[in-house]
Amino acid sequence: MSGAATWRQATARVSRQTPYGAGYLWLDLDLPRGFVVPAPGxxxxLLLPPSRTAALLPRPMSVAAVRRRGAGLTLGFLYAAVGTGTRALAALERGAAVEVLGPLGRGFPLDAPGAPVLVxxxxxxAPLLFLAEALAASGRRCTFLFGARTRAHLVGLAEARARLGRAGGRLQLCTEDGSRGERGTVMALMERLERRLPRPAVVHACGPHGMLRAIARWGLSRGVPCHLxxxxVMACGTGVCRGCPLPRSPQAKAGFEGAAAPSLFGNRDYAxxxxxxxxxxxxxxxxDRIE
Ligand SMILES: Cc1cc2nc3c(=O)[nH]c(=O)nc-3n(C[C@H](O)[C@H](O)[C@H](O)COP(=O)(O)OP(=O)(O)OC[C@H]3O[C@@H](n4cnc5c(N)ncnc54)[C@H](O)[C@@H]3O)c2cc1C
Ligand code: FES
Incomplete structure (x- = not known):
């Protein structure tokens, strides 16, 4: 586990803030020259000026789109205004300043072998739309399964259709109430489509932890690699505050022995x-230990 940090902090400007339905918004931020191009995942x-919010800490947000703009970049985000920080973000108008630290973390492995199935x-x-485009750019088409509670919660569906249309991917929908696509969870859809999924498959998924747990168990029991x-809840985003631990599996703990630890990546027990x-x-x- 190594690799030079490429993140930096820059002042971005809001160039678009658009309602996306079901309480979601699409945000475009213009970043200046020098901000490293993020990878999918x-x-x-995002840190707002104190005059705009009582939130002292920045809020983490996945990159949903990247466009080059002259020497700079425009980053797109799909987000829900759920609390202090994100509601303040939703109130920002065009031209407002936001401090951006990034790109952070490790994204989806674009070169993982297998036919990509995005869930x-x-x-x-949000990050899977960006991933589908990046895979298409390297000539890999994907199967894209998209599920939500109701039709209204299939946020960004038009965007998904447009991007997959360009990329040549196949989109399958489901909703828990049956109001759009198949009735049921995305895990149930995956199980039903299992025999028709491309082989060998590699799964890339993003969603609630309960969904990711089900996908992880599905993949582990079948030997299908799954990247989740x-x-x-994050404070620093850079490994310093130790506020975002996730428990390692026994197998990962065993593999960790002998490595220099603790580090910014965590310790033997927690990543x-x-x-x-x-x-x-x-x-x-x-x-079993992830909520
Ligand atoms: C790596 C990463 C990527 C993310 N990407 C997106 C994204 O693309 N779009 C998006 O809408 N949100 C995303 N989130 C979640 C987003 O950061 C939280 O919704 C946000 O921090 C809440 O801040 P707040 O001040 O509005 O809410 P708070 O007032 O801090 O909390 C409001 C509610 O949100 C819950 N909450 C707070 N932080 C998180 C969190 N990290 N995850 C889940 N629930 C949380 C709280 O428990 C509380 O119930 C991401 C989180 C992480 C860690
Ligand atoms: S957010 Fe500080 S260590 Fe992860």
Missing amino acids: QFVQ AGGRGV AMES MCCTEGPVFEAHDLDW
């Missing part, structure tokens, strides 16, 4: 979600 920490639950669609984008993740392979974590 990486995230940034999104609710707002977990996790979340944790830091912000540095070693947020994307983990299923066998890295102890799914």
